[in-house]
Amino acid sequence: MELPGLLSVLIGTLGLLGTCVAGIIPRVSFSMGTPGRSLGKFNGSDISNTTTLLLSDDGQTLFVGARDSVLALNVSKDDVIVMSKLDWSPSEVAMKDCSMKGKEKADCHNFIRVLQFLNSTHIYACGTFAYSPRCAYIKSEPFFLLTTPSGRTEEGRGRCPYDPYQRNSAITVDGELYTATVADYMGNRPVISRYLSQGAHIDLKLDDTLGWLEDPTFISSSFVPSDEKIYFFFSELGREYDFIEKFTVSRIAQVCTSDVGGQRTLQRRWTTFAKAQLLCKSDNELPYNIIQDIVTLLPPDGTPVDDTLFFGIFTSQWSVNSGRSAVCAFRLGDIKDVFAGNYKVLNRDTLRWSTRVQEKVANPGECGLHNASDNTLRFVKENFLADDSVHPVGRRLTMVSPDQHYSHLAAQRVQASNGQNYTVLFLLTESGYLHKAVLLRNGMHIIEEVQVFQQPQPVKNILLSISKGVVFVGLSDGVLRVPTSNCSYYRSCPQCVLARDPFCAWDRLNKECALAISIQDKAGQDVDSGNVQEACASPMMPRSRFVPIKGNTDSYSPGELVSVSLNEVVQLQCPEASRLAKRHWEGPSSSLSPDVYLELEDGSLRFLLTPDTEGQYFCISTENNFQQNLAVYQVTEKSSPTQKATSPAVTPTRPQSRSLPPTTRAGTRRQLTPPLMVPKPIEPEPTTLPGQTRATTRHVSRNFTFWAEPAGESKDEETLLLKQGKTYLQELVVVSVLLASSVVVLLTTALYSVRQRCRKRTMPQASSLRRESDRSSECDPLQVGQSPRSNGKRNGLAAPNGQGNGAVCNVTPKGSNGHLPNTPI
Template sequence: MASGVFLLFLLLSSSGSAPPPPPPRVSFLLNSADRPLVHFTAPGIYNTTTLLLSTDASTLYVGAKNAILSLNVSQHDIISLKNKVEWSPSPREINDCENKGKDPTVDCPNFVRVLQPLNSTHLYACGSHAYSPQDAYIEVDGLSLVKQRSGVKVRCPFNPFQRNTALSISGELFTATMSDFRGVRPTISRHFSKDGRPDVSQDSSVSLLEEPVFVGSALDSSERKLYFFFSEVGKEFSYTNELRVARVAQVCKDDVGGLRTLQKKWTSFAKASLLCQPPRQLPYSVLQDVFTLPPPEGSTASDTLFYGIFSSQWSSGSDSAVCVFRLQDVRSVFSGGYRSFDSQTHSWSPLQGKHTYLGQCGLEEFADPDLAQVKKSFLTSSAVQPVGNVPVLVSMGQSYSRVAAMTTQAVSGKQYTVLFLLTESGFLHKVVLSDRGPRLIEEIQVFAQVQQVKSIVLSSSKGVLYVGTCSGVTAVPVAHCASYRTCSQCVLARDPLCGWSRTKKICSRPSSGTSNMSQDVESGNVGRECQGQTGAAPRPGQDFLLRQRQNRKHDPSFTLH
């Protein structure tokens, strides 16, 4: 079987694909005057990589190395420090960490890995704390640490560099993390349970998860379910033990476990594969990040979209793909057929007969035989297919690590999706998904050195993307239309967030009720849109800004399949 897979890989690798479009039209190096960014750094502040934006988008809470910060982001041109609380391991705890074989300066500080709101007055935080996780309650007013506890083993990882995800809902905390010192025991759990319910975690008597790397989570409020996104080893493929598979797992928010079987364990746990595969190619099977885009106003929750970044286990290069999944399709897969695991043969097979209760909520009083079936039948038969059944974007030569997405209305009234993709080399790519395919409008350098740990938070209402890096926080406006100084430049940008005002003679953000603006997202027709407007168009074959890419490998080409 393994040789057949290798042959398939050779065949698919040699198959043709659509030629890539040109690289980004404009590129801005770090601190370019034409694409101003707002930075926050402070002496002694490092690893500012866990970000939480307040409901009113005026305060950015930051989990850092040995500290938690609150930053004032109410102004568009400055980020200032409001408060800081120190949260460091003691010298004795650092020494104990070192005695366990860890580097005292790299592994043993307290890296804050979970930062979530508990209520209107307090935040919850969990840190790696010298490889012995601790959690704390943080009072928002004044940012003071009011309660600290040790021995927390299932809310954030021991290893500060392992991925994890957490979500707070009405004061209850849902986490997916590695729960042991070695970092090999994954668990999805509910904490601070309300209404008399017990805390619930996953059943450890069976292998529900196989070496997972968690990347995100989301709430389906209308069905009271949560979804956790990750990659893991696909044990259902008998011909290899190392095939990585992208997954989504579900649990019911109010699950309480069974009466005898699965006591205080999820009875609703199920997982499904996420398929992201270009035509005639092997799947992009390693999920790097996921972003939840709420449905447009007036639409139902089932139209919620999940934008995922995928990499290829089969490629030796830095290729990435973006696939989009609709919530309704995720729901349908979990409502369909399941596979059953045979502990004797260690193999998966389609489950025969009707078992409509699998993957459903409210199983706390079901009979033991039914819950025994739940324990071994938690993998769906079908994979979740992406919208359109193909990736919306395939990037050759770029390794994307984080994604955010927003929708905006163009001057024509048409809705467009704008993606913000963070590369491993420190650039943010802004991509518009149009009828003619994805278009890379611009790339912006947001940090200078390659970094492993980073995060992004998008405020669509403010029009700002916050990037947390090892050295500080950077605010990136989603558009800087003033960079386009003529009508030709503005229209050629084909950016739905920018249009040329015929009356003011400037390129600016369209607003509701805007009239007499020139914009053409699909074609960039300067002759039609800029007729009668002054200003010299760019010389043929030359963009108005030079792409400065000296001394770095760069090939940001991508295709729509």
């Protein structure tokens, strides 16, 4: 990317890049152990870090580089894996020396990081070997390790990393090893080298000249035979962008296999090394600049080699794209055009890059420069960074995932039943799922996701075997085998077509979903549009009020009978055929009023059974403009009264609320009996057959039973009661009024008693009382409730007979003993 262009992107879109990226949802999801997706796994108690994979040409043997061992797995059979094992571990002395250098003991083992075929009979393997890399030859048949007569192996420095967590790349061409790794203990000397050279070739490595490699992380490498070039993919610091500190860029570098170095300049050094930037971005957006993995997809037969595609996974160092992964595809022809263009030059004095304006002396990266003059080689030595960047195909992203972080991928070209080729990607997420996606004209469609591991895996790898039709996943504790197709999972023609899987098509003769290449007659398949009406052979019936019985598309059932009592809550479950489909319910009145029915997020339906809600209910799925019935229920009222359970712990005269039958939701319910209530005996939980849907009912009574329910369930039921008018509002108002009246009476009595006691304490003398008694026309407000005959009054309290209401006037005051004040009895 040009400097002004990047500046404009950074300034203009850094704060406005929050582009709305629609989530790409897998159509079907299989958790680990699901019967619908069979997986095969090989593991052992003494086997770990099985992350380096190598498949034989015939696809019958999978060689695995693990910790302290190399494995040979016979994968010729689908139901069994036979293992041969070679132990290759460091000595106790080497382990002790590694620990003394400050390394963790767990990292001082021999982690196999290079595993490549040298020829049809031998394999070349290299391991970290307690932070002292070693390499050895392995004979593939019979399987054993070759060493020197002294029992030692070869030095592995520059061929294998020291650190088991350091990424590297290796590839063999004509028995020669091309590697990209670090050549020192500290990991500060990155090198791209050739070893095991034969004939006129000599071992080469990259010159240590400043700027050739800037703290790279090597990812992958690929060989293009027609060009005799090897391409290396890595990410490094982009020093040409000096206005940003530590700006990471993705690179592609090339060397020619015919290179033998210069005669005087660049002796034993690459003369054909050149690199360019891989720009995974769309217009007016920040780039996804950190490459995670990249694979090569060869073009179809009969097409130019320049149509070779490189699919890569990229992440971003910008916080605005944090957590996202992008997939970009780069065409070989575009890469060659960039390397054939202009190059930047580095000013050694200012360490600033600029575009060369003087005459081009040579074309950097061109094969055959080893015989060039010293002047030409010096030009090549200083001009190795291409001025232009490699843009993705169509200058757009193949896919952006806003919620998945992909780490590895594999690619395959599949021919559909109509003869058209489709690209299928297998993407491994860091959360433990393998996504199978197909590239369509209008974007990417994720056919399914399969869970391949549950615990986080620090190092992993995947390898595609087209001949076996499987994807091998190298985990930390074993190797997993995932079939690339799962056609038998789809039981009907609509489901087979809606999957839009180029591997699968509907076999009209055998009435099954099978591999498209195995179907002789015209197959039912529509990968681009998923049009069921046109792809399925028989005329599609209009939406029926019946649901097909599982496994038999010619038989129909009127639906499952659900019999409950009146005014009970009914819950009808609806299975999920696809995560891309929308489900809705239809009942006796076709459309269901939201005032009466609740459609929950899991697709189930809740309502109270009344005479108006009896009838037949249908759960209908709509996907890609095609509708089908997923479940049918016939809801009726029970004909016989519910039998009451008897128990010695339950008082017969005390009615008990009916317990709620179990539902199909995960989790258990616990009944909590409040104080002063007799607990109801726990009824045995009925079992549910596979594929059977249970109806949830609840009997509403005047007793209160408390349940520990899933969140939102009680609220939904209360809402249903309100919708049907089944409330206790009137009873609640009456009880509240009575309670308030009682509280008022008690408070009034208490206040009156307190007031009387205070009055006695402040009672005036007899003379004063006599003067007050003369006021016969006045009333004493404190004498409320007294009567002339209230001689039985004590301490201001009314007589037991309860007589005497209202204010009493002209009453002769008396003491607490019933006589006049200060008058002896």
